[in-house]
Amino acid sequence: MFYSGERREQYVVDGSEEPPYSSKKDKIPFQVSESLYSRLTLLPCCSLKLRLVDRLDSPIRRFTIEEIRDNIPFATRKSWSLERTWCQGPNTRRITVKSGPDALRSSQVTSSVVCTMLGAFFIVLILIGVLVWFNKGAGTIILVTLLVVICCLLPIVASSVHLYKSYHSMNVSLG
Numbered sequence: 001m002f003y004s005g006e007r008r009e010q011y012v013v014d015g016s017e018e019p020p021y022s023s024k025k026d027k028i029p030f031q032v033s034e035s036l037y038s039r040l041t042l043l044p045c046c047s048l049k050l051r052l053v054d055r056l057d058s059p060i061r062r063f064t065i066e067e068i069r070d071n072i073p074f075a076t077r078k079s080w081s082l083e084r085t086w087c088q089g090p091n092t093r094r095i096t097v098k099s100g101p102d103a104l105r106s107s108q109v110t111s112s113v114v115c116t117m118l119g120a121f122f123i124v125l126i127l128i129g130v131l132v133w134f135n136k137g138a139g140t141i142i143l144v145t146l147l148v149v150i151c152c153l154l155p156i157v158a159s160s161v162h163l164y165k166s167y168h169s170m171n172v173s174l175g
Helices: 036-042 044-049 065-069 082-087 106-133 140-175
Strands: 007-010 030-034
Touching: 030 036, 036 044, 082 106, 106 140
Parallel strands: none
Antiparallel strands: 007 030
């Protein structure tokens, strides 16, 4: 099996039990993201002229364990917590309640983003401190710090910022 990249589409849903589940009539996702490799394989020069990529199978949807168990967590005013937003991965699905008596408050979403940013900053600061304590050179400190930020912290921060943006864009479109 060859890696062909990843495409993510996110939709606004109205929460009803009857289809169509999307609140938009045209079923257009409000956010689409594709990996760099996926975009590269779609270029005509790579797929047609150079024959670097052959399309073998049609794209398939991969279900997460939460979808299989039918156990997707709800983020409400009462179930929200800082450690839950910090510890969940970037691929974790959740249903965020935006309106009604149990809707998340804007301050809860903002504090999640601030907590994530501060946590990432302190992790980098501790990492730099440990490397300085071990008398590592400046090049090693910079290289290791960049690797940790890019590989580990960037997805966590991106997930938190995505939650913030989607919450505020949904409130604008709903309100």
